[in-house]
Amino acid sequence: MVQAQKDSKDVEAKCDAKAKDLERQQLNGLVDKSFTDLMIKKLNIKLEATKPANLISMLETFVALLRNKTTANHVDVKLYLEDVSKLKFKMKTIDCTKLDVKLVTLH
Numbered sequence: 148m149v150q151a152q153k154d155s156k157d158v159e160a161k162c163d164a165k166a167k168d169l170e171r172q173q174l175n176g177l178v179d180k181s182f183t184d185l186m187i188k189k190l191n192i193k194l195e196a197t198k199p200a201n202l203i204s205m206l207e208t209f210v211a212l213l214r215n216k217t218t219a220n221h222v223d224v225k226l227y228l229e230d231v232s233k234l235k236f237k238m239k240t241i242d243c244t245k246l247d248v249k250l251v252t253l254h
Contacts, residue, residue, distance in 0.1 A: 174239075175239045178235050178238045178239055179235065182231055182234060182235055182238070183231070184231050187228055187231040187234070190228065191228055191229075194206075194224075194228075203221060203224065206224045206228075207219045207220060207221070207223070207224055208254045210223045210224050210227050211223075211250070211254065212246065212250065212251065212254055213227070213237050213238070213241060215245070215246050215247055215250060216250070217250060217253070
């Protein structure tokens with residue numbers, strides 16, 4: 148009986164791991180579809196040409212959350228948006244469970 152319970156827990160853990168892996172794969176697919184080189188290029192042109200304060204503030208918050216930091220500035224945003232592959236990599240590898248809850252709530 149004890150062995151059966153252990154086996155059941157092992158199977159459950161493997162199923163949970165598989166489900167998390169599948170979820171991560173689906174999210175990674177969304178990242179690939181959502182962030183194109185052309186879109187980021189257009190965004191960079193818009194940022195350089197018009198410097199919209201609201202958009203810059205939103206992107207600073209976005210980058211701060213990606214970095215698990217309280218703040219980010221325009222240089223941080225520029226670094227993340229210069230190369231879409233770096234942005235995609237960060238979004239694909241971020242572990243949301245490791246983000247500081249206080250920072251997420253703050254933003």
